Every structure is written in C-alpha cells, then in structure tokens.
Amino acid sequence: MVDKRENGASVHARRTVAYVVLIILSFLCLVWFYIMFINTTRSHAELNRGFTPLPSSHLIENFTNLFTKSTQPVIRGMLNSLTVAGLSALLCTYFSTMTAYAIHAYDFKMKKFFYTFILMVMMIPSQVTALGFLQLMRKMGLEDNFVPLIVPSIAAPITFFYMKQYMDSTLSLSLVEAARIDGAGEFRIFNSVVLPLMKPAISVQAIFTFVSSWNNYFIPSLILHKDRMKTLPILIAQLRSADFLKFDMGQVYAMITFSILPVIVIYLVLSQNIVAGVQLGGVKE
Numbered sequence: 070m071v072d073k074r075e076n077g078a079s080v081h082a083r084r085t086v087a088y089v090v091l092i093i094l095s096f097l098c099l100v101w102f103y104i105m106f107i108n109t110t111r112s113h114a115e116l117n118r119g120f121t122p123l124p125s126s127h128l129i130e131n132f133t134n135l136f137t138k139s140t141q142p143v144i145r146g147m148l149n150s151l152t153v154a155g156l157s158a159l160l161c162t163y164f165s166t167m168t169a170y171a172i173h174a175y176d177f178k179m180k181k182f183f184y185t186f187i188l189m190v191m192m193i194p195s196q197v198t199a200l201g202f203l204q205l206m207r208k209m210g211l212e213d214n215f216v217p218l219i220v221p222s223i224a225a226p227i228t229f230f231y232m233k234q235y236m237d238s239t240l241s242l243s244l245v246e247a248a249r250i251d252g253a254g255e256f257r258i259f260n261s262v263v264l265p266l267m268k269p270a271i272s273v274q275a276i277f278t279f280v281s282s283w284n285n286y287f288i289p290s291l292i293l294h295k296d297r298m299k300t301l302p303i304l305i306a307q308l309r310s311a312d313f314l315k316f317d318m319g320q321v322y323a324m325i326t327f328s329i330l331p332v333i334v335i336y337l338v339l340s341q342n343i344v345a346g347v348q349l350g351g352v353k354e
Contacts, residue, residue, distance in 0.1 A: 108322040116318045131270045131323040141304045150300040157222035158279040169232035191226040235270040272342040
C-alpha cells in the first residue's frame with residue numbers, strides 16, 4: 070500500500086511539473102502575439118512613448134492608413150506570398166514524401182549513398198550558394214519570377230529526412246506488397262496507400278515549409294525587384310525603412326499583424342490532420 074501511494078504521489082508530482090512547464094512555455098509563445106496586438110492598436114506617437122500592456126483605440130486607423138495611405142501594394146504582396154508559400158509547401162511535402170518512399174520501399178544499388186548524399190546537402194546553407202543561384206537565374210531570365218522561389222523548394226533534404234524517419238516507424242511494407250498483389254500500380258499505391266498514412270507528418274512539414282517560405286526574405290529580395298512581384302517580408306522591410314516624414318510605426322505593426330493571420334489559419338487547418346491522422350499509424354504486421 071505504501072509503495073502504491075508513493076508511486077501515485079510521484080506520478081502526480083511529475084504530472085504537476087509537466088503542466089507547470091507547459092503553461093510557462095505556452096505563455097512565452099503567446100505573450101509575443103499579445104504584445105504585437107497591443108502595439109497594433111496604438112498610434113505612432115504612443116509607440117514612441119514606450120510599451121503599455123493595455124490596448125489603445127487606433128486599430129482601425131492603423132489598418133485604414135495601411136490600405137489607403139501606404140504606397141506599398143499590401144494586397145498584392147499578400148497574394149504573392151500566398152502563391153509562393155502555398156505552392157512551395159504543396160510541392161515540397163509531396164515530392165519529399167515520394168523521395169522518402171523510394172528510399173524506404175525499394176532496394177537498388179547505391180541506395181545508402183543517395184540517402185547519405187541527401188543528408189549531406191542539409192549541411193550547405195543557402196547563403197553559400199546564393200551568388201551562383203542569382204547568376205543562374207539572371208542567365209535564365211527568371212528574375213521577377215516566382216519560379217526560382219517555388220521549384221527549388223521541391224528538393225528539401227530536411228523534409229525528406231523527417232518523412233523517411235516517420236516511414237520507418239509507420240509505413241509497413243506488407244501494405245505495399247498487398248497493394249501490388251491486388252494489381253495496384255506504383256503511383257496508385259503511393260497516392261492511395263502511402264499518403265493517407267503519412268498525413269500527420271505531411272501536415273507537420275507543410276506547416277514548417279509554409280512558414281519558412283512565408284517568412285523568407287533573403288532569396289526573394291535578390292530575385293524580386295518590381296513592386297507588383299514582391300512578397301510581404303520585402304514590403305514590411307521597405308515600410309520600416311521609409312524616411313522620417315512617412316514612417317509610421319502603427320502601420321508597420323498593422324502590416325505585421327496582417328501578415329501573421331494566414332500563418333495562423335494554415336496552422337489551425339493543418340493541425341487538425343495531425344491529431345486525426347495519428348490513429349492511421351497503428352498497423353500490425
């Protein structure tokens with residue numbers, strides 16, 4: 070009886086510590102959104118006076134100034150960012166999953182070499198290859214074009230590695246063999262059997278890829294020069310670098326808040342698939 074009470078008390082203590090840590094981490098994650106919202110409701114003069122935890126009454130005014138008085142094409146920038154980030158997330162997750170499936174399900178020569186080579190590519194930062202990439206895009210006439218921002222995202226070693234690790238623990242090859250015996254083709258097996266099982270992992274990586282592409286400033290700033298082609302991170306940087314007479318910190322925070330909303334929506338939509346698809350991983354041999 071004493072041991073059971075001690076074990077129960079130990080479990081209760083660990084659970085309490087876990088809840089406390091989760092509450093602290095949640096607070097640290099959400100407090101910055103609260104600060105951003107508070108600053109969005111304040112005017113430029115109020116922001117210069119310092120931070121206050123209470124909201125002000127300039128929320129509508131800041132958004133009105135952003136869409137009517139600002140010279141930045143905000144709506145067009147939002148559409149550009151949605152196009153680039155959405156297609157990047159879609160293509161990256163699909164083809165990375167397909168690559169991971171090829172390494173996982175097939176036996177061929179140099180299989181280990183290709184797996185190691187793909188992982189080695191992760192060690193090369195994008196800044197190292199940026200100059201050569203920019204020169205190549207100029208020679209191909211792809212400046213002020215979304216193709217250099219979308220197509221390279223198909224080859225994502227980090228996403229491939231995550232998908233491969235998830236397949237090792239989830240995807241049973243007996244399902245693949247059963248589908249082949251039933252006469253299904255390889256693309257039919259991948260699209261109808263593999264992808265549903267990979268839905269939680271695909272949702273996670275789609276969120277990460279979308280956010281990464283959405284917040285990407287370095288490469289788009291080198292490729293995109295026309296205002297009608299620029300994405301939101303570039304427009305936010307231009308709005309912050311405006312001259313003293315035109316600079317309005319309230320507009321800057323309004324634009325940041327406006328740019329965050331699609332990311333929150335994407336997370337809320339895809340996070341449902343993470344929870345709903347976990348049960349699909351329980352496959353017995």
